[in-house]
Amino acid sequence: MKKDIFEKMEILADSAKYDVSCSSSGSDNNYKTGQIGATHKSGICHTFTADGRCVSLLKVLLTNYCIYDCVYCINRKSNEIKRAAFAPRELADITINFYKRNYIEGLFLSSGIIDSEDHTSNLILRALKILRYEYHFNGYIHVKLIPGTDEKIIEQIVALANRVSSNIELPSDKSLKLLAPNKTKESVLQPLKYARDISLEKDTKPIGMSTQLIVGATPESDKDILKLSSVLYDKALLKRVYYSAYIPVNDDKNLPAIVTKPPLLREHRLYQADWLLRFYDFSWDEIVDDRNPNLDEDVDPKTFWALNNLQFFPMEINKASKDELLRIPGIGVRGVFKILKARRFKSLDFGDLRKLKISLKRARYFITCKGKYQKDTPLEQDKIKTALLSSKINTKVNQPSLFDLQYSSITGEL
Numbered sequence: 091m092k093k094d095i096f097e098k099m100e101i102l103a104d105s106a107k108y109d110v111s112c113s114s115s116g117s118d119n120n121y122k123t124g125q126i127g128a129t130h131k132s133g134i135c136h137t138f139t140a141d142g143r144c145v146s147l148l149k150v151l152l153t154n155y156c157i158y159d160c161v162y163c164i165n166r167k168s169n170e171i172k173r174a175a176f177a178p179r180e181l182a183d184i185t186i187n188f189y190k191r192n193y194i195e196g197l198f199l200s201s202g203i204i205d206s207e208d209h210t211s212n213l214i215l216r217a218l219k220i221l222r223y224e225y226h227f228n229g230y231i232h233v234k235l236i237p238g239t240d241e242k243i244i245e246q247i248v249a250l251a252n253r254v255s256s257n258i259e260l261p262s263d264k265s266l267k268l269l270a271p272n273k274t275k276e277s278v279l280q281p282l283k284y285a286r287d288i289s290l291e292k293d294t295k296p297i298g299m300s301t302q303l304i305v306g307a308t309p310e311s312d313k314d315i316l317k318l319s320s321v322l323y324d325k326a327l328l329k330r331v332y333y334s335a336y337i338p339v340n341d342d343k344n345l346p347a348i349v350t351k352p353p354l355l356r357e358h359r360l361y362q363a364d365w366l367l368r369f370y371d372f373s374w375d376e377i378v379d380d381r382n383p384n385l386d387e388d389v390d391p392k393t394f395w396a397l398n399n400l401q402f403f404p405m406e407i408n409k410a411s412k413d414e415l416l417r418i419p420g421i422g423v424r425g426v427f428k429i430l431k432a433r434r435f436k437s438l439d440f441g442d443l444r445k446l447k448i449s450l451k452r453a454r455y456f457i458t459c460k461g462k463y464q465k466d467t468p469l470e471q472d473k474i475k476t477a478l479l480s481s482k483i484n485t486k487v488n489q490p491s492l493f494d495l496q497y498s499s500i501t502g503e504l
Contacts, residue, residue, distance in 0.1 A: 093174055099184065101174040105154040105165055108337065109200055109234070109257070109302060147230075148188055149198040152176055152214055156202030161269040162259070162307050164339045165202050175204065178216035186225045196230030196252075197221075207238035215243060218250040235281035237273060244284045253298040253329075256281045261315050265308040268344055282327045300330040305360060306353040307336035307345060311383035313374070316363055320374040323367065333360040355387045363391040369423070370416050388479060393419040396456055397471050403456045404463055408437050420452030440464075452478060 093101075153175035154165045164171065176184075181199070188194045199217070203210050214233060221227040232253040235244060248254060258278050260266050266273050282299050289296040301322070303315055319331040335352035338345065363385060366372040370392070377391055378384065386394045396403060396419050405414055407429065415426040428446045432438060439459045443450060454464045455474045463469070467477045 095180060095184070098174040098176060098180070099150070101172050102151040102154055102176065103149065105171075105202075106149050106151045106198075106200055108164065108334070108339070109149075109198075146194045147196050147198050148185055148194040150176075150181070150184075150200075152178075152181060152199060152201035152210070152217065153204050154202045155204045157205070158203055158270070158272040160259070160272070161340060161342050161344055162304065162336065166340070169340065176217075178213055179220055181217045182220035182225065185221060186227055189227065189229060196232070198232045198234075200234035201236065203236060207236045208240050208243060211236045211239040211243045211247065215246055215250075218247065222250050235285070237277040237281060239281060241284050244281050245288050248285045248288055248297055251297065253300065254281070254285055255300040255302070257302040258318075259302060259304050260308055261303055261310040261318050262308070265310065269308065279327065286327060296326070298329045300328055300332060302332045302334050304336050305333050305357050306350075311378070312356070312360060312363070312385045313378040313380075313383040315360060316367070316374040316378055319364060320367055331364060333357045333364070356385070359385040359387055359391060366391055366395075371413065389475065390419070392417070393452055393478065397475055400469060400471060404458045404469060405456065406458050406461065407443070408433055408460065418453050418456050420449050425449075451481060 151165075153173075154171070155173050155175055156163075156165050156167050159166045159168050185194070185197050199214060201210050201214060204213075214236075218231065218233070221231070230253075231251050232255065233247055233251045235247065235254050235256045237256060256278050258275060259273075260269060263275050266275060278301075282301070285297055285299055303318070305315065315333070319328075322328045322331065335354050335357040336346065336350075337352045338348045338350050341348045363377050366377060367374060372395070377395055382394075382398060385391055386397075389397070396417070402414075402417070405418060407415075410418075412426060412430060415421060415429060416423070421429075425446075425448045428448065429438065429443070432442065432446055436442070437460055438446075439462070440450065440454070443453075443459065455467060455469070455477065457463075467473050
């Protein structure tokens with residue numbers, strides 16, 4: 091029986107919910123105000139803005155039919171689930187009608203693989219062409235590239251999208267071979283390399299690219315995950331890595347039990363560590379190493395690093411450089427600039443820091459002011475950690491709310 095458009099939407103929107111590789115990023119283009127979807131840098135966003143505001147995005151699959159049989163995926167070909175597929179025009183019509191009614195501010199489009207990689211990508215390309223050329227939709231579009239797609243098709247998709255992604259999913263080749271036999275790390279990264287090289291060849295602004303890594307489905311450590319993320323950032327392949335706590339959807343001997351809870355706190359700590367990589371000039375092997383291959387879920391990654399490197403502390407707040415101040419737990423970028431500005435006029439004490447609204451909840455264990463150190467706790471790893479954890483008596487440390495995790499991961503509160 092032929093499915094109507096509403097049933098297709100229900101099936102394909104639900105099938106897309108496990109993909110987190112979309113971010114709060116605005117876009118900039120040269121289209122004039124008044125045209126459909128005209129944007130500027132503070133315009134169309136999706137998921138969450140930097141201040142935590144949720145904005146709407148049509149997040150949907152073109153189809154959940156798939157020729158792949160990835161063990162962890164709800165849409166694997168061996169699963170008996172409801173299947174559906176949009177025609178390119180159906181998808182374009184839904185997008186433009188939702189946008190005109192102010193239901194959405196952009197489109198995140200992914201897909202299962204139907205018939206072949208090139209066939210699926212051509213269907214996606216056709217939908218984009220209808221939106222861009224027929225409907226003159228100039229809004230935000232994020233497309234999931236299909237591994238194994240011909241470079242010429244990818245080039246056309248990249249030209250029409252604001253952002254593209256290709257999900258690595260699993261952090262090692264060994265895990266990919268075990269759980270996703272149709273994929274290799276190289277095949278997943280190839281579309282991103284194409285997109286990067288296209289921008290370099292045409293000397294245009296690089297398109298934003300991202301990927302998703304599933305956390306907890308396989309035995310890789312946080313060290314393995316952060317090392318991979320760092321390599322991808324260094325090769326200019328990605329603007330963002332998204333970490334997705336594994337949600338058991340399939341019962342399989344090679345996966346965690348179906349009753350296993352998603353490791354949300356671990357996901358949260360990885361986002362915080364990723365923030366250190368991208369904005370605080372940490373290297374992955376400073377945050378985790380062979381001795382400490384996994385992040386401490388009880389404390390944030392900057393505090394974790396500080397506790398493991400007490401030889402650098404306490405730092406004198408009136409003498410530490412900008413880079414050193416950024417490494418003090420609890421002091422972020424805005425706090426550092428406040429301190430640098432204020433100490434041009436006077437030497438700062440603990441009272442001055444409070445007046446500047448610098449949080450001393452964590453920082454006080456790692457600093458001196460005018461040579462004075464807080465008296466309550468010695469500069470010893472176990473005692474400082476105990477003091478930090480005791481201050482969380484009224485906080486649920488083990489499982490913060492999903493919104494708290496998402497918000498602090500985006501804003502980089504460290």
